[in-house]
Amino acid sequence: MAETYLQSRYSFDKGRQKVWKAICEYLSKYIPCDSVVLELGSGYCDFINNIKASKKIAVDINSDLKKYCNPDIEFINSNVVDINFQPDSVGIVFASNLFEHLNDKELDIIIEKILNCLNSNGRLILMQPNYKYSFRDYWDDYTHIKVFSHISLSDFLKSKGFKLLKVEKRFLPFSFKSFLPKSYFLTRLYLRTKIRPFAKQMLIIAEK
16 A cells, blocks of 8 residues: 555655755754654655754655665654654654544544653644645545644644644645745745745644
8 A cells, every 4th residue: 555655646756855955944943953853654754864853763654665764764664553662752753744644543543652752842743734725636645534724633732732832824835746846945935935825734833
């Protein structure tokens, strides 16, 4: 399933590294350099390769994706709901376009495990489609099974005990598959603007 999904919806594109470099710079103020950072559903490791941290861990169900990790990254081949980390051992948990692929039971499990592994004041950073703005494209991905808007995801996290630090209902375009060039400078400029054309993905940062 994971391999066929990569082939049909999420093929490797080296140009994404340029975009993710700008995204990671934008997020860096929420991620202390001495943090242990855990990425769930790391894919081609675009985030975890670009972020600065004292220790970096990538988890993905597809073992073939280990080859995209930089040498300083610990790669764990696992379904995200099966991970187990020591309590209070992680400072930042990051996931991009993950929660919409999980059912209610899986979401409850993964949130419980995230809360367990995060240290005091640890943070959960989520990027994913905002259904409020992406409903026309949302079901084009055959693996989407859960719907979240910036309102419902915020309420879900608060119901689990998280404190919201930042909610950007329009953060990035729905997909990297675009007629626009994949550019570090354009992405950096885009994230500095208050009005973001075509933005259908949200960013939510919550604290334990």
